Amino acid sequence: MATPRPDTPSLAAEPPESGPEQARRLTGQPVGRLFVGLYVLAIVGVWVALLTPASVTLALRIADLDPAGKASSLALVTGVGAIFAMVSNPVFGRLSDLCTSRWGRRRPFMVGGVACGVVSLVVIGIAPSIPVVLLGWCLTQVALNAAVAALIAVLPDRVPEHRRGTVSGLMGMTNQVAQVAGTFLVQFTGTRGLGMFVVPAVIGLVLVLAFACYLKEVPKTRAELPRLSWASFPRSLWINPLRHxxxxxxxxxxxxxxxxxxxxxxxxxxxxxxxxxxxxxxxxxxxxxxxxxxxxxxxxxxxxxxxxxxxxxxxxxxxxxxxxxxxxxxxxxxxxxxxxxxxxxxxxxxxxxxxxxxxxxxxxxxxxxxxxxxxxxxxxxxxxxxxxxxxxxxxxxxxxxxxxxxxxxxxxxxxxxxxxxxxxxxxxxxxxxx
CATH class of the missing domain: 1.20.1250.20 (MFS general substrate transporter like domains)
Known part of the structure; x- marks a missing residue:
């Protein structure tokens, strides 16, 4: 076997290519101002769809249906919904990681999550009783948190380390911007009827669609992803705190x-x-x-x-x-x-x-x-x-x-x-x- 010359570069010595670097090479899409702007607006859109009912319109709807017991009914609906939110975020995040769709790993969950969120918010708007509101809100939490999980993952997927602070700073203000926007939207839509639920959700869908259409993703193959069975899927959600x-x-x-x-x-x-x-x-x-x-x-x-x-x-x-x-x-x-x-x-x-x-x-x-x-x-x-x-x-x-x-x-x-x-x-x- 020939001995390599001392000046021959070693492939093993090269620094590994990071996820964002690899994504840029494969897609040809840099993370510039337009990318960041559309990305942040998409996050604002999801929060507008979710936080407007969470902070204003859900309570109004429950008060219409159950004036005497509105406080306890609101506590029940929001409490159960919070459980669904906590579970759905990592679950749909994992499903997004394992996705081999031709549209990429993140886009199907971004768009699909917000689209399903629009439908579930319609359910709340037309609900005849508190149990139906509870069902609609749980579905809303699942759908919109699926979109959140996919959107937030774009940061480590695509944004280089040296720009993550700036992008994280913009992401950090999205909740506040969405809450203010939602308050003004309710003044525009009124406090009764479908409009106060549907208008914020549709705005969220439009903003997410704009980013999803701009975002370029290279689909993953089965060979590139971990192999999991449905039985082992719950265990795969665990992150060992002693190991990490x-x-x-x-x-x-x-x-x-x-x-x-x-x-x-x-x-x-x-x-x-x-x-x-x-x-x-x-x-x-x-x-x-x-x-x-x-x-x-x-x-x-x-x-x-x-x-x-x-x-x-x-x-x-x-x-x-x-x-x-x-x-x-x-x-x-x-x-x-x-x-x-x-x-x-x-x-x-x-x-x-x-x-x-x-x-x-x-x-x-x-x-x-x-x-x-x-x-x-x-x-x-x-x-x-x-x-x-x-x-x-x-x-x-x-x-x-x-x-x-x-x-x-x-x-x-x-x-x-x-x-x-x-x-x-x-x-x-x-x-x-x-």
Whole structure:
């Protein structure tokens, strides 16, 4: 056997081609401004379709059908729907990873998910009873979270590492933009009839279709993907936290900070009424300004943090700073006895939240297990850290409120600060990202 010359380049020594680099080579499609713009608008579209009913129109529909028991009916519908959302995200993410459609792995789930979401929202709009609303909302959560799973996976699939902070920053503001857009849409569609459900959903479908038509994907073959049976499919959703510690720490950090966020958002109205002594009408007026301040903080901070993290090529420091900022905002609220103090705390918390969401998708995309073949599953599992705190926060809040005889909002928001600070400590344990 001939001995290779010392100056002969070794193929084994070449750095492996990353997923985004390979996708660009195979599709010939760079990730430029048009790509990013359509991508972010598609995410906004899905959130408009999902968050408009979640925050406004679902409650209105339930109030029409069950005026006397609307509070308990809404809790039932949203609680069961949240379970379907948590399960469907990783499940459809995994199905997207394994898809061999001629249209690619992501596009069928993006378009199909939103199209099915339109139909399920029509079911809610024409529902004659609360059980039918429950069915429609569960189908909506499944369909639109299938689209979310496929869309979020485009970040690790296609966006190069050096641009992920900027794109993550844009993704971080999509929830706030969608909530504001949804509020204005309801004013346009009215608060009765099919329009308040169908119009946001159709807008979402149009925006997703625009991106899906632009996106170029090379179909995967069976030989390129893991072989799974239906029996082994549930087991394939598991990500071992001991084997993939960086992913586990990222998940836990997001979960802890989001528990604090859920405590703020869930109990802000009662804080104004019970702690500051506002009437329900006055509290409702103040909440409009509260959400505006929070939204501005999130939108500005997410974009600035994402851009800066690309510039300095650091992710972890922003996550740690964001967690501490959010915790500081919670401390300000906990110790405030005036509306000014409350709004200052909300502003600080908004900057912290925005900084966090501006970077965390970029961070987790770098520590995903099996990101070449399982990116959507991994991102879907990570998204459970968004949904689970919405169930955990209301369950644990009464424990803190009961300290000292009840209505102890100082203890509640100090605990929220504690969750955020522990989230910052946990983020320091991530080793695979700077």
């Amino acid at each position: 510690r960086d992913f586990a720490w990222a998940f836990l950090s997001r979960f802890l900070v989001w528990v604090g966020k859920s405590l703020l958002l869930t109990y802000k109205t009662y804080f104004l009424m019970d702690h500051l002594g506002y009437s329900s009408a006055r509290a409702a007026a103040v909440l409009g300004w509260t959400m505006l301040i929070l939204g501005i903080g999130v939108v500005v901070a997410s974009n600035v943090a994402g851009w800066l993290s690309d510039l300095v090529r650091r992710r972890k420091v922003f996550i740690i700073a964001a967690s501490l900022l959010f915790g500081t905002g919670m401390v300000v609220i906990a110790t405030s006895s005036t509306l000014t103090g409350f709004l200052v705390g909300v502003a600080i918390a908004g900057i912290g939240q925005g900084t966090y969401v501006g970077v965390d998708y970029a961070l987790v995309a770098s520590v995903l297990p099996d990101r070449e073949t399982g990116a959507a599953k991994g991102m879907g599992v990570f998204n459970i850290a968004n949904a689970l705190p919405q169930t955990v926060a209301p369950a644990i809040a009464p424990l803190f409120l009961a300290i000292g005889g009840g209505h102890n909002y100082a203890a509640l928001y100090l605990s929220a600060a504690g969750f955020a600070i522990v989230g910052a400590i946990v983020a320091q344990l991530i080793r695979g990202v700077r």
